[in-house]
Amino acid sequence: MTPVAELGRRAQVASRALATAPTDQKAAALRTAADLLEERAPEVLAANALDQQAAETSGMAPGPLDRLRLTDDRVASMADGLRQVANLADPVGDVLEEWTTAAGLAIQKVRVPLGVVAIIYENRPNVTSDAGGLCLMSGNAALLRGSATALESNRAVTGVLRDALAKVDLPDDAIVLVDDASHDTVVEVMRLTEYVDCLIPRGGPDLVGSVRENATVPVIIDGDGNCHVYVDAGADLEQALAIVVNSKLQRPSVCNAAESLVVHESVADEFVPRVSEALAAKGVELVGDSAAQALAPMGAATDDDFGREFLDLKLSVAVTPTLDAAIAHINRYGTGHTEVIVTRDADAARRFTTEVDAAVVIHNASSRFTDGERFGFGAEIGISTQKLHARGPMALRELTTYKYVVHGDGQVVS
């Protein structure tokens, strides 16, 4: 058995205990972990300093370097995150439905943990505690595989979480870290069908592509967000301007930021110049189709531009003759994440929200609201862009499955 398979096996054994652990015990583990994380912040920061040093030496860019960096504040916020999760309602054991069958069997559909959840993630040590905490509270064992660049930090954080589990008499193998961050181990995690019940990759298109290609375990894809804002013929243009600016600029580097603007031609003459001016003033580069280009200074958008998640100060603009054309454009180029319509026309809103195929369809609000915390889930382990299992923001309930518990009194099938 390889070291990764052995980790998987240990996590599976631990997952059986976690699955039946009472809520109080799981919450105590999280609160203990939060306290320990703050107590042992110097140890965690020292480990992180090693990662940072190596990253600087290797010439890591400022963005990733910042994501890698831990500080006292960031450790405190990781601890607070764990405390928040400890306060969330435990979904395990919820009876989702119950009925009696024709044969007199009493059936309950009961929410249970998935088992072993594997998370493959990039250069962010905070994911170690965030993801570990959510898995734990939902009764799952977590098999974590972070990036090589954060290995020392992840070891330190995982060490704290495991000690906390042991302190409350839960198996410390409920959180395990793949301690060898070579490429082989990441592929091995994707193929641990015997031990992994669900894999959530958290990273860019390269990671997602590798998972699609290599994974044999069940996967939830936390994919790109090529999010559109559609400004309808019936839009309040003042409101539309605020929504486009917020969707694009409030945090351009994240998946729920807008990447594409679609404008109905009846309001394009007025809206495109206004929005273009407002965005240009904030440094946003626009690229558009010929109709948009005729209305404001911008380059030509290629097909690739319309399909791309820029994650940057860039926005594609399309002008469409009808609501139907806007829906078709969005269904063609969208990634099924979040799509927004701005309109006062209830019928247009109804058609858009029904016919656009995305996890979240928003009428008259910013795309930035697609988020577990803003949805009221209290946390978020990712945003699913696939349709199987979970769609949109995922928190505790999305880390569960169900089983059917059937009681009879001797029934047989005739």
Place this chain on the structure above:
Amino acid sequence: MTPVAELGRRAQVASRALATAPTDQKAAALRTAADLLEERAPEVLAANALDQQAAETSGMAPGPLDRLRLTDDRVASMADGLRQVANLADPVGDVLEEWTTAAGLAIQKVRVPLGVVAIIYENRPNVTSDAGGLCLMSGNAALLRGSATALESNRAVTGVLRDALAKVDLPDDAIVLVDDASHDTVVEVMRLTEYVDCLIPRGGPDLVGSVRENATVPVIIDGDGNCHVYVDAGADLEQALAIVVNSKLQRPSVCNAAESLVVHESVADEFVPRVSEALAAKGVELVGDSAAQALAPMGAATDDDFGREFLDLKLSVAVTPTLDAAIAHINRYGTGHTEVIVTRDADAARRFTTEVDAAVVIHNASSRFTDGERFGFGAEIGISTQKLHARGPMALRELTTYKYVVHGDGQVVS
């Protein structure tokens, strides 16, 4: 674009129309298809005769040959199946939850179809109408890929279903058949990420293995059932005998038949000889561990026997010293399908149903009850043995996902 990709594209276009089609129209399509199927039975039977002829020539075994064969009665029962599905409640549009967020956004979680559901199946032409009908009623387009040996039959049945769709003004591409049954096309279907939202393979371990290895689209595995019946210390042995015999023998070739018997040692002396005699009388071969072998005539069970789905008149027998040991045995060898405990001890039943990790855990009834129709779902497209998305018997609701529909009045994120 390859022919298979082109089929996928056409199915995706059709799926947009199906997704918003009213219940009445979908039900009318199914009833029309049922009528047409009976009307055009001679055409369907003639096509099936060609498949049978080729199969006989190639020396197909009697079992598969029987599964391939259509008769007037079997066509009538396919038609009846479609009429039954037409009467089921339409899950599309159900509001699963609704709430208002802190920012004042009104969120609805609404049930929607998956989109394009691909089904890869073996030598049974009735799956064409069964699966096609369930996809249609749940608002999905179906991309069907049956076996080469049933190609003529599948063409004929698909032709009838497509004509029925057209008659009620639904796009006939909502049901498409991959008309080239070469090995390449089956792998291509597994990798149509642009068009396929969900793949359900219906077949044996070879097909499931190939899907795990090759699929890049999201998959629901309809896997093996190595189902156990555990006879507890607290069992009513008369009831246990009836349940074991029924679970093993009522239909030995299907996934919810029992393959393994586990007996608590305190009742083994009495129960193993009784059950062994009853099963031997019906031609069942037993293989057991040493404790079981000491109690009744049977061969030695290998590790492979304990892990195998025999689908035949064979049963493995293990004697365990405790309930814990029984649960551990089942969690080790089970496939997560259906596990049964027979006991009058409520605490043992509670522990078994909680700690055994399977889609369906049954107390005091036959394993054969794990079935969409017997559960009251009105139909069944398969039984999921994975934990993501759907677990256990799957019918219309399991062929849906959800989207979040969000209404605001200009909210932006600050």
